[in-house]
Amino acid sequence: EAGVAQSPRYKIIEKRQSVAFWCNPISGHATLYWYQQILGQGPKLLIQFQNNGVVDDSQLPKDRFSAERLKGVDSTLKIQPAKLEDSAVYLCASSRRDTEAFGAFFGQGTRLTVV
């Protein structure tokens, strides 16, 4: 079974620029998550999708972050405009339905550096 695919692996941008990340979840996984992991911290949930509907986006800074999941499969996360404090690893994860016993399976992440 192929894992969660993310691209790009690395991105360096200047503050106030925009950036987009892409995620392809494991086939058949209905739930998709975007997490932000700042260096030295645990992952923080930004948004959770169930198929193509949003389950939770309470911690997503909606003034600058947006995410969509087209047709309940691939997802993109966008930041516009970026701030220095957005420097982090952005992790995408998927699970068969709600996490429950199946857990969530993570991609390798996109490391964003804002200068």
Added chain:
Amino acid sequence: GEDVEQSLFLSVREGDSSVINCTYTDSSSTYLYWYKQEPGAGLQLLTYIFSNMDMKQDQRLTVLLNKKDKHLSLRIADTQTGDSAIYFCAVNAGNMLTFGGGTRLMVKP
């Protein structure tokens, strides 16, 4: 919301047992997980335990859950240098997965 706490750092000698601890606040948590993160890599699901269990063993890994104290631990038997990584506990409550800050395990030869 859920608050998950872990100690920052643990150092052990190769061959010893490692015990990584985690505390959480939400008593309605259903499933609890341990993830491993190696440098530059994503999170790898190691094991999980359902909240009505006290213990789960999976090869060298033993998970202990004290639901009364809201305390979760991961014991790694015969710790190897390849076990050096950051270990995260994660708690599923209200269909949300909340992570602790991670414990960096260093294994000395």
